[in-house]
Amino acid sequence: MTALDLFLTNQFSEALSYLKPRTKESMYHSLTYATILEMQAMMTFDPQDILLAGNMMKEAQLLCQRHRRKSSVTDSFSSLVHRPTLGQFTEEEIHAEVCYAECLLQRAALTFLQDENMVSFIKGGIKVRNSYQTYKELDSLVQSSQYCKGENHRHFEGGVKLGVGAFNLTLSMLPTRILRLLEFVGFSGNKDYGLLQLEEGASGHSFRAVLCVMLLLCYHTFLTFVLGTGNVNIEEAEKLLKPYLNRYPKGAIFLFFSGRIEVIKGNIDAATYIYMKAAYLSMFGKEDYKPFGDDEVELFRAVPGLKLKIAGKSLPTEKFAIRKSRRYLSSNPISLPVPALEMMYIWNGYAVIGKQPKLTDGILEIITKAEEMLEKGPENEYSVDDECLVKLLKGLCLKYLGRVQEAEENFRSISASEKKIKYDHYLIPNALLELALLFMEQGRNEEAIKLLESAKQNYKNYSMESRTHFRIQAATLQAKSSLENNRRAMVSSVSL
Structure with missing residues (x-):
């Protein structure tokens, strides 16, 4: 006790x-x-x-x-x-x-x-x-x-x-x-x-x-x-939570549930989902009406101070949000290109959106505009990272729209820029993973397995690494299973 x-x-x-x-x-x-x-x-x-x-x-x-x-x-x-x-x-x-x-x-x-x-x-x-x-x-x-x-x-x-x-x-x-x-x-x-x-x-x-x-x-x-x-x-x-919040006012687990209750009640500010709020606000155009009356730069700057440790560890998504928010700490911050769409990728949301071509087309349009803005804008220390992020998300949309060759080109271009990426090193193994998944859909399982092994063995200490490893493991098992099934089918065909 x-x-x-x-x-x-x-x-x-x-x-x-x-x-x-x-x-x-x-x-x-x-x-x-x-x-x-x-x-x-x-x-x-x-x-x-x-x-x-x-x-x-x-x-x-x-x-x-x-x-x-x-x-x-x-x-x-x-x-x-x-x-x-x-x-x-x-x-x-x-x-x-x-x-x-x-x-x-x-x-x-x-x-x-x-x-x-x-x-x-x-x-x-x-x-x-x-x-x-x-x-x-x-x-x-x-x-x-x-x-x-x-x-x-x-x-x-x-x-x-x-x-x-x-x-x-x-x-x-x-x-x-x-x-x-x-x-x-x-x-x-x-x-x-x-x-x-x-x-x-x-x-x-x-x-x-x-x-x-x-x-x-x-x-x-x-x-x-x-x-x-x-x-x-x-x-x-709230009745269940109240006595524990009174007894442990700074208890991370109870603050987490308190935040969840505030989300359900619609009290976004009280919930501490500040990064997502800032991410969506930052994607509004200059002429668009911005709800809430908040300034996204100030919200991004508040994110690092909101980190909580649970069971002695920081949550991977919180660490990711903090890393992303740091670029707003300078006096002249360089905006993230499509932070809400990037977080959608972190939660594997494109697998859901990709089932609806109309929605996927809409997201592709937003990504293409972001890509054009990056090409026209001046170069900075984040330029290559931002360009590679946009290519990863663009490749995903193209894949789900059936534009396979274009998707492959976007995924491959990220590996070509590997040595120029400064901060978002997670993009490289994830691009290899997505390329492998694309190959698997085409029955190119042996090529896919090589890419997955490279993604797992050659890259360490990047954002959301465990999440990527789980996806790599699942994809590897699926690819090897498909190969084995094909071999059995061939043996059966020859014997017949």
Whole structure:
């Protein structure tokens, strides 16, 4: 609990240092240490953070395993629940069960995050099923007349409510056809029961109360907004958040949720999405009416001072925005050419826009005008970077419009300017990635794989590197799979 308090006051390294000496002996110290590392990995997407968190969570699981009864709850609960032999489980063994289930669930999440291939999907699925079964049996235990509350029962019950609530809520939000398949193999989800469990867990005085609060805030401010109808229960979210904001007024995680609530309410200034606001304002023409009455230069200048660290790390998108905003700190700033369209690329938005030719044409028109302005304008230290950015975005639009040769020319021109780029080094590996994806669509998989290997091996320490590596990994797997399928088809054809 002390470590958790340190964590929530942004003292992340102090929290880890406090926990570390007992991670080899205490289930809760080990699990909490691994959980902090996992939260860090989830927010940074850094492969090393993911690997470190996964290894630590595995160690925590092995420690929990040593404390479990040999005949575990999931193995024998059904035969014990109606008999007094349930008392043979010590309080420590019951806590080991709930901690073990939590380790399994968190390891599954990391497995899905780390790799997108089918083997990882199956491995993660097995962990999810084992975790689900354990939580299901533990929930039955808590409801049973055989259950005797131990000294630390509130922490055990809080863990059960967290797991049961998370599973029920998540499963209930899946599409009906997927849910029917999952029900066939033993899964089921009840949204109301899930919310009730999390609300009870959030209101209790347990170690996991704050995790229940975070899950509920995610549900109210993200899941219902993104996956649902957008009818968000703002009042409930604010009610959940208020006591934690009062207690941890500078807590990065709670400030993040507070910002999210302000976004949903439409209070853009209070939300700190300042970079995006400045990016859009900067793309208005001189004759255009600018909403809000803000000056984009002043907004860009404010961005570096708004950085927050979560779990000891800065978020990659925040670091990207800060790097981009620095050019506005001089007395005569040189404007970014198309910052809103660049951020759209960072979030892979062209894959969505590209499905609508009319929208893609509109964006291409904006990019072409920006390209013409750069050609006419005086050269400066950002000229090559800006020209290459525009070519990358232009290539994407041309690709989705079916103008393949022109798209290829734009992507290739970026590599040709590699040694002249001063700041936006991320453009080079991303141009290789986009060229590889273009080749894959044409069946040129061997050429694509060479480009992807070059993008992965030859470029380091650039903006949004982890995001690019994830895309490279997914593209490489797809290209190799296509090659293998083609080879099999050829062998089959020859044998016939």
